[in-house]
Amino acid sequence: MLLDLDFVARQPLSVFGVGAGIFFLKGLVVFGVALVLNVSFRTAVIASVSLAQIGEFSFVLATVGKASGLVDENLYQHFLSASVFTMLVSPLLIAFAPTFVERTQRLKFFQLFGTDKEGAGAKPLTDHVMIVGFGVNGQNVARVLRETGIPYIIIEADGETAVRLRKEGFPIVFGDATRKDILHLCEVGRARLIVFAISDPQGTRTAVRLSRSMNPNIHIIVRTKLVSEVEELEKLGANEVIPEEFETSIEIFTRVLDHYHIPRNVVNAQIKVIRDENYGMLRGRMLTERGLDRVAQLLAAGTADTFLVTDDSLATGKTLEELDLARHTGTTLIAVVRGDKPTITPPGDFRIESSDSLVLVGTHANMDRAFAYLSQLPARESETSPATTKERIEHGG
Template identity: 45%
Template sequence: MHHDLSVFRELLVLAGVSLAIVLVFHRLRLPAVVGFIATGVCIGPGGFGLVGDPALVRTLAEIGVVLLLFTVGLEFSVADLRALGRTTLVAGLLQVAFTVAGVAAVLAAAGADPASAVFFGMLVSLSSTAMVLKLLTDRAELSAPHGRLATGVTVLQDALVLPFALLVPLLARWQRGGASPPPVGLPELLGGLAFLAGVALALLTAQRAIPWVLGRASRAGSREAFLFGVLLVVLGSAALAHWAGVSLALGAFVAGILLARSELKAQIAADVLPFRDALASVFFIAIGMSLEPRAAFAEPLVAAAATAGLVTAKVGAGLLALRLAGAPWRVAMAAALAIGQIGEFSFVLAQAGAPLGLLGERGAQAFTAGAVFSLMLTPLLVSRAGDWALAFELWRAGARGGAAGAAGGGGGPDADDGASPRSELRHDHVVIAGFGLNGRNVARVLRATRLPHVVLDLDPELLAVAGQDGSPVLLGDVTSALIQKQAGVPRARVLVVAVSDPPATRRAVRIARSLSRDVFIVVRTRLVAEIDELHALGANLVIPEEFETSIEIFTAVLREFHVPANVVQAQVALLRQERYSLLRGRRLPGHVVEQLSEILEAGATDTFLILQASAAPGRTLADLGLAGDGDPRVVAVVRGGHAIAEPPGDFTVRVGDTLVLTGSHGGIDRAFARLSGPREPAPAAALAPGP
């Protein structure tokens, strides 16, 4: 039998080349998205021409986009938008508006069609949520002030994909109508009403059909039935949207939103995820296949300058928007650098606008090349964002002719000057820099113990919470020497640096140590690589969150083996003294290794309290197998506050007795199991607590 293996061959080429290139990009610490685009360039008609049927790739890519937008809609909620806060909402809307307006104005001045110019501005305005999230997570900066702002802005941009997609047909109509939007007559009005009626009908149908289909599939109790029910919902919603006159991907996005509050949401996401990841990757490969390398690199200097201008314009628009929204200069600069790339949803919009003539051949090539180069620049921008933002802040301070500018917008009404009586009164206190979860917990304990302290943060909302809780507050940037003086760091007993911003943490420690040789500096970090550097900068204690979690697990394991509590505490202190060398994969000093080995090889001692429901009351130690020289044995019993040493084998156990056992780890485990087992009948006298 003859089989047509052409499709198999195309998929084999896709998988093989993608794996090879993505592995190389992973070693180079470049995003996988860029690797997939590079794969498309290599195998496409502009590269080596390894794929003979680009239509197959485009079809798979379109399905990938449908699944991608479905899962985005699944995770989307109005509550998430409300949780972003006023600063993020205002900054996100302003950033999109400034970018669209700026790009459109430049292109229109250069002679581009106004509708195409606006469309190109919309493409440039969107950033890559996936890339920003991954890079900030890898750098442990997701909860930093600039990390929260950057991710919030990109989430808001994702929410704007829906109205942008609805604007695409209107922009195409504007383009066909001439330099200005054509007048709306009765035919256009009726056509618009028919379009809205079709969308409304499709939406109502989806609202009723989707729960019915998934409800039937889930009640069947078959995983396969549920999986195909999910696929039917995704593809059916896309087809329904296409019938209503909107894009396939937009229909899937709306279906995801409709299911965002469903109790089946988690299982739906788990079932769709493998298909989405595979086919969405094919989407980026298809983008690479559409890129003509010869055209993109014909004038490399021009391409580089265009990309630099594009990224600079977007970063500038983001910086202006974030500052107008109230973000401090340093935070605004770092966040703007993080969102300076063109995102994956821009490609989705480009695919929707290109067939309508909004993006010509040259425009599509220019957009794809600029987007790819901006994505490749993103790791550099994110990795250096904090340092560049600090440098920018120092430049501003110098330009303003004094240290007052270094506060980074942190002066505020509560930021008294260093010579004021209020700051001079602070002495032998604790300065808490950062009022996140860790800072809040430290402040709570200090308030409860009535220890003097002051909370320092850049976020007025967080400081308002701290002030309501009863903590003294100071609005300012801990990376400013002036602000540290205002907080009384030179006279403080302890400085707790709990900001989720590695560059700011390093600078804060360096400044604090230069201001005081005696202050005890405690630093929280999420980055293992920063432990030694922070110690070198002057930190007395560096607490890496991940390692502290590991120590808790390590402690629980040792306790499970009945290692004495004082020995566990000593070993934990030893690990911390050695700067977590064991947990960092480094060789511990020989004496430490010997101590750990001796602990695990030696016998253990533990205690067991006899309760009413245990199996021991009324039975002798011999009956319980705990007498003589066995493993384990009871070396003492505490009864009524008195210790009975070396009790004999016929000693009868009573409720309230505390047995002191010694033996091997396994022996004590077995004894605990016997003592905790089901209770057996015993004489009534034995069931009463001892005198």
């Protein structure tokens, strides 16, 4: 099964015609099937181009046909040459397909495919949220918006999903967010925010750029799988880009630090700096001098936190004067919440009870000292002198 290059050189137009014909007919069949399955125009075009080439199994059939005398040498070389031609041009056409879709879908004829007008326009939308993609992330956003009464509309490229969700009462439009008519249908010009939760990097970039051009004031949030896309998406107009891989890392180290009782505001300070630096710390880059200064500022600043008093806490049954938090820990108690009732700046003879919440103010170091002090078990009578307690705290006991 060898390609005869002399045959190709003798009949280049014939080989090109057969190859182009195969590519066109297969692509047309796949495109039609995709539309019948209710997918978007963009998906249908990319699928048809990706599947239009001759498959490897066809070579097997052609070889068997030739060996059986069903296919002569001329037909065999035409088929073989055309097959190689489709394999060579297929990668180029697949790479060009998104650009082709972006340009052709502006034409009214192509806007007839892979979309519908239902799900939008029932009532005017303004100051709403647009959700592009109804996977796990899109569903979670929609559920929260629905429960809080914030108006929203969904753009979904899967026709079956759109039909099912519309029957369930979701405001959803079947279409492609890379199309200007779809964004206009969803009132992008009057929307407050748009969330992109789709796994199509090229489509996301196109839709972000188009959304920004149609509404300069809209807030754009993008979920992406690749952190390498963050900077480019921000240049195209995204306000916030959330890379999944590093947000997962942040959630993991947050839980690790919580397990070690690191104050939440310290954890939040680390998270904020990482995000402000475009995840540079997690990408193996050193923090900039500005980032390091920001960490120092956040950690040096004071904080407020609450401590829940339990039955076996050192504070249970003691007055504030007996606890003397300022002397032992350096923190200031500004309120005690008992049940639903707060007591602001309670007096020294105020007695602490189990289930009280102590509202403390101080530096991070003092706050850690206060939590360690209050978390101690009540000492025996022979160990309750102020000097002994102070000595234990100063030595980390």
